[in-house]
Amino acid sequence: MIADQVDKYMDLIEKSLKQIQDRKALIQRFQLDLLRTRELHRYFNYDQFMELANKNLIKILILRGLPPLIKSPHYHVSLPWATFASNSFSVVKIRGCDLGPEINSKFPCLRVLSLTFVKLDEEIIDSLLANCPLLETLTLQLEYYDDYCAHELCNLAKIKLRNLPKLKKATIGGVDKMEIESLDHIQVIVLHCKSGPYDIGDEKLINLVCCDSIKELRLYSMFRKQYIQDLVAKLPNLETLTYHILSRKGL
Template identity: 25%
Template sequence: MKGVHHKSSRNKLSTRDRKKLSGEDLNTIDETVGQRKKLSGEDLSELDHRVESRDIISQLPEHIIHHILSLLRDTKDAARTSILSRKWRQIWTSFSILKFDQQKIQEQEGCLEMRNKTKTFKDFVANSLNNHLKQKLSIQKLVLHITSYDLELAPHMDHWINIAIENNMKELDLHVVVKKSRYYYLPQTVFASNTITGLRLHGCKLKFRSNIKLPQLQKLYLHEVHVDQQIVDNLISSCPLIEDLRFIHCTGLQNLQVSSLLKLDRVEVHHCHVPKEIKVNAPNLQTFWYCGKKSLPCKIDLVACVFLKRLTLEDANMTDEMFEDQFARFPFLEILDLSKCNNLKNLTISSTQLKKLVLRGCKNLMEADIDAPNLFSFEYKGDKMPFSFSNPSSLKAAKFSFEPVQIDSHEFHLGDADPLWFFRLRELLEKLKHSSGLKLIVRSKKLVYEKMMHRGENPNCCPYNTQNKCWRHSLKGIKIEKFEPAYGKSTSDWIAWLKSSPTLQYQTTSYRLSW
């Protein structure tokens, strides 16, 4: 920022400009001006060179500045960046992002009646667009967040979107809160834009259109959108540059067939109603993320995606055979995340490329043999310890979260039925002693605090087990790490027990254990 101040000192500051600056800024400028009067031409040239070299923020590449502007929440904040330097001012005028949040605008105006609120919002957006166009500024991105949608607002929204399209809009982010199944129908002009690169649609309805032409579209996100199967097929076939394709809580999608998209990098399908089959034929696909429903089985075919690197599946219907058939076809897979895959029972995961593995909530998983010599991170959450590692030497970060088991309405704690459970856990931790990050979470109603802190030199807890003693016998040291307030936390049974203690009320305890 000093570089900006020094550059501004070349010209005489007006009284208005001086009022905007702080005392420290004025001192810096005045001091610089005083130094300039004493310097020769050669010295001035050297000073300018030093000042410009310090102005690193103006030397950023244009696409980086574009990205910074896109992350700013408020249009006014983005506009303020134009004072940083001439370069930022030029980029700001060519990279305009218009964001209109109906609820925020109506609250700022202090309207009480709904009719006045809607009118205020419409006037605000219309005036902002008119002022923008008078300055002959382009529209890089239009964001409309509609919280109180009605049919009277629809033609105004059409008009705003059409104005943006006429001014070469590149991205449209439209979020409509749906009430009483009142969807907003996206205007047909959107599907004939030669400049749009990104569409993020929430709470809309897409009408069938055969002549879709979006030659520049790269990102398509549909969230709570009612789609027609034909329009989805036409979108995919008419947008050859799509890189990122996402369907989230959508209805009307019967099948997803993706092919001939050479630039496709990411596909996500989350909790969509009805899809029976997903088939992706994209040779350069890097990421696939699917979250399904137990009552709606879906056949997934990713056979042609041989270069897949990240695979996330939340699919209650996936069997051992289905998984092995898919996994064997991804030799370059680096991240594998399996959640709530309740039909999985016995898995063999063998890969030299795999770096991160997550097994979360697969409640029927009995055995998982993991042979991944380059595995860096592993996370497990469940009520068993079904996994085993052939070679965990590269594992640096591990997280284990063990839950109680419910059997015949009774809570069944890890270690109660299997006396070797803690011995196996100790063996596992011994294998992972080289890890730099290890997190172990065991939830239990038992008096964990009392058992650990008052175990004595020779705990009398395993009188009938002479060979395999429980975890307390091998525990060498316990250190209370910290006490933290737990206000607002979920009241699990274990937390409820902590709160019931007169000494630990409303607090949680963290321990560092050593064996």
């Protein structure tokens, strides 16, 4: 039975961790590639894995679920509450999972946060970022591409980045608008906008307020020439501008 195999596997992992603890060695990295067969999820207890990880105060957490498939129904693993029970993480990278309805954990040590193919809304994002005072690198990829077509995982119109005093790099994909306010240390912005050339009517599609530290800007979308010129004019220390002409229908 699959359930018996999982139990044996968990026992093996727990014994291995016990041996490491007896030697007073710390586990720095915990990576879990989640099962790819839908039927197996009935037998799999993620709580057990996360409890083992949290006991060791790990620094790096990587969880990888199913990538989105156009010809198959989306199946995202719902992460247990135990996933965010630890406040020792410095790096969290999650792909193809659901975070759950409430994210109230604090991440005082978190420096890198990457959420790829994760269903998010403004409330979840605000809650997460409000508890990451040391965050330096942020990646939010909310859409995926197949045969040069973009597919949305959630309808997120806007992202606001503020009160992140240490943030240096932000990579955002799958939104219509981004607002960045008073981030003194941010140097790199990578933005994949959903809007195409006929969608742009708001002059604040990318709203940068007091962000003179930006040195590199990468844009993936379709913007009017004048719009880009006006945007660059607001960035006195910009050294590198990369512009990839993309639309929701392809290159």
